[in-house]
Amino acid sequence: MDNQLNELTVALGQIEVLVGQPERMLDKARALAAQAREAGAELLLLPELWLHGYDLERAGEWAASPGEGGFAEMSAIARQFGLYLAGSLLERHEKGISNTAVLYAPDGALLGSYRKVHLFRLMNEPRYLCPGDRAVLCPTPWGPVGLAICYDLRFPELFRAMALGGAVLFLLPAQWPVRRIEAWTLLARARAVENELFVATCNRVGTDGQVDFPGRSAVIDPWGRALVEGGEEEGLLIARIDWKEMRTARRYLTVYEDRRPDAYHL
Numbered sequence: 001m002d003n004q005l006n007e008l009t010v011a012l013g014q015i016e017v018l019v020g021q022p023e024r025m026l027d028k029a030r031a032l033a034a035q036a037r038e039a040g041a042e043l044l045l046l047p048e049l050w051l052h053g054y055d056l057e058r059a060g061e062w063a064a065s066p067g068e069g070g071f072a073e074m075s076a077i078a079r080q081f082g083l084y085l086a087g088s089l090l091e092r093h094e095k096g097i098s099n100t101a102v103l104y105a106p107d108g109a110l111l112g113s114y115r116k117v118h119l120f121r122l123m124n125e126p127r128y129l130c131p132g133d134r135a136v137l138c139p140t141p142w143g144p145v146g147l148a149i150c151y152d153l154r155f156p157e158l159f160r161a162m163a164l165g166g167a168v169l170f171l172l173p174a175q176w177p178v179r180r181i182e183a184w185t186l187l188a189r190a191r192a193v194e195n196e197l198f199v200a201t202c203n204r205v206g207t208d209g210q211v212d213f214p215g216r217s218a219v220i221d222p223w224g225r226a227l228v229e230g231g232e233e234e235g236l237l238i239a240r241i242d243w244k245e246m247r248t249a250r251r252y253l254t255v256y257e258d259r260r261p262d263a264y265h266l
Helices: 022-038 056-062 069-081 150-154 156-164 178-195 243-252
Strands: 007-014 043-045 084-093 096-104 110-115 145-147 169-174 198-203 205-208 211-214 218-220 226-229 235-242
Touching: 007 022, 007 198, 007 218, 022 043, 022 069, 022 235, 056 084, 069 084, 069 096, 084 110, 084 169, 096 145, 096 169, 110 145, 145 156, 150 169, 150 178, 156 178, 169 178, 178 198, 178 211, 178 218, 218 235, 226 235, 235 243
Parallel strands: 007 043, 043 084, 145 169, 169 198
Antiparallel strands: 007 235, 084 096, 096 110, 198 218, 205 211, 218 226
16 A cells, blocks of 8 residues: 555544435535535545435435436535545336445546345335345555445445455445444444454434434444544544554454354354
8 A cells, every 4th residue: 555545534424314305415415525625534424325315115206327316416526525425325227226325436436336235124125125236345545445334234244255355444324223323333343343444334313203313423443443433413523544553453463364264164
């Protein structure tokens, strides 16, 4: 890794997601991007389904094809503010509609898109959405960046596959409710520690119907420490990632060298 790429400043846009109000959400996203840029951030992560909200009954109305709708808007915001920009939207494709996370480069180019593999039955996601079928790594100057979405956090196999593929950072947008917030913080730290890399999570705040969302967005380092962690209010969180910490952790605890895949069977 080039010396000038030893650090990355990440911004988390912890906001309330307003269902069915895309224009207001676009205004929020642009304001966050402007604040992130002013703060010196290079990458901005937005919550899961940040543009239209968790309105799956109207998924057909809100979904867009790649390069259109919200995807085109994200590309334009990335280009306007010169940021890497990530978050998830409803994507329409030949097989149906998916909850899709994307990462755009500062020139607006799409670096990768990931369709949520693990659909959440408690919210009837399998009824409305088509699951993805593969992990995704996005090329960046700092190394491969893995994408995941909310409920995926409970499936360590997905993250280990990305880590073995060379991932240095996981980006995870979410709408994770307050009733399971302890699992949220625990699992985010576990994914960072077990893979000895960085994890950035962005969870929404506010209330949707009878469900409360507590935020607690965070950037976690390879030791399991929160470089920044939000509370329950809207706001932009900033953290500086030092890639040397990942290399130090991997030299200290040689997890990858000590793996025994040959023994992982019953």
